[in-house]
Amino acid sequence: MTPQRRAIIQVLLDDHFHPTAEQVLTRVRNVMPDLSPATVYNTLHELEEIGMVQGLDLGLGERHYDIDTGHHAHLVCIGCGRVEDVPYDTSSTPLLPEHTHGFQVVDCNIIFRGYCPACSSR
Ligand SMILES: [Zn+2]
Ligand SMILES: [Zn+2]
DSSP, X not given: OOHHHHHHHHHHHHSOSOOBHXXXXXXXXXXXXXXOHXXXXXXXXXXXXXXXXXXXXXXXXXXXXXXOOSXXXXXXXXXXXXXXXXXXXXXXXXXXXXXXXXXXXXXOOOEEEEOOHHHHTO
16 A cells, blocks of 8 residues: 555545545645646556445546445535435346346446535525
């Protein structure tokens, strides 16, 4: 475990806000000002490869990183981009066997999009 890796994991753990690579970079630079963007991007990629982090396409245009690789769904605000976890057993796939077209389903991402309380009251 390199210091860079540890710092990046710490950012993801500290405030579980599903950051983009750029947001990780900004935060990690508070503790390691010399860290290059390439190192941060590569490390995130490596962590994803080894399954310590999951990369998510939340429909917001950028890849978001989640330290929680367990089964859960996401609530995404299309107003402000806020992301929240929802306990949800995505392993019990909602697809019926006759609807999988012979695919062996190994993963399932469930994303609920809408407006958070702050945005919907605006
Ligand atoms: Zn919002
Ligand atoms: Zn999550």
